[in-house]
Amino acid sequence: MATNFPTSLDNLSNPQGTDSLAGHAALHGNVNDALEALQAKVGVNNSGDSNSIDYKISQLESQLSDLDSQSDSTLSLLGLDGNNDLTITGLENKTTVDTFSSDLYRTVKYDLQITRGSEYCSSTFLLLNDGTNINVSETDIISNTDNILATITFETNSGIIGLCVTPTGSAVTARYVRIALKS
Structure with a gap:
């Protein structure tokens, strides 16, 4: 199964001790797909992907730093x-x-x-x-x-x-x- 994340949440079932091992590889595939989707959404350090959370937080930190220094452009932007x-x-x-x-x-x-x-x-x-x-x-x-x-x-x-x-x-x-x- 390919992951539905981030457009919707995946429904992953935990295996039971009595389940056969036949579906074990498929479960790992599903978990790996979900993990890769999370990594893409979060992003790596200093990510250049504007959709990643790391990139967005970096932009916010930069803007807060500008606000803290009260640069003319920040004051103008905020009025x-x-x-x-x-x-x-x-x-x-x-x-x-x-x-x-x-x-x-x-x-x-x-x-x-x-x-x-x-x-x-x-x-x-x-x-x-x-x-x-x-x-x-x-x-x-x-x-x-x-x-x-x-x-x-x-x-x-x-x-x-x-x-x-x-x-x-x-x-x-x-x-x-x-x-x-x-x-």
């Missing part, structure tokens, strides 16, 4: 930036702290934290880019002060949308996380 590793300190004037292509992303969410000394403000901005307008919603606003630390705007220039922070008063620090859905 992520910031993730608490980007802090812009000493903002005294209007500053574009992040940009993205309006052609690449349709929906973008920012979690933004502004700090001035011991004053903190944090909120979430949700943007919908329809190709003509930038529709913005600010939610989840929390602050430990009544002072407005900065004005936040989103501006378009030649197909690039920028997150702009303009301090009100003295210098501020901005930290953000961006999550984006492609167009």
Whole structure:
């Protein structure tokens, strides 16, 4: 019998002590077929067969390594930036702290934290880019002060949308996380 694996599971019967040895060779043939199918599915170390599990795991490990190093291509692929590793300190004037292509992303969410000394403000901005307008919603606003630390705007220039922070008063620090859905 040729194996049905991997499209379906084989039904292999264990021989009993009272069975004749006449079918013993056929049983070995069936087990060998099944074992060869498993080996092909799993693959050898460093397999180049894109259908093998070894190859797929190797690809995942490579992608996780890229994610761990947070390469620009990985961040672009996932639509992520910031993730608490980007802090812009000493903002005294209007500053574009992040940009993205309006052609690449349709929906973008920012979690933004502004700090001035011991004053903190944090909120979430949700943007919908329809190709003509930038529709913005600010939610989840929390602050430990009544002072407005900065004005936040989103501006378009030649197909690039920028997150702009303009301090009100003295210098501020901005930290953000961006999550984006492609167009």
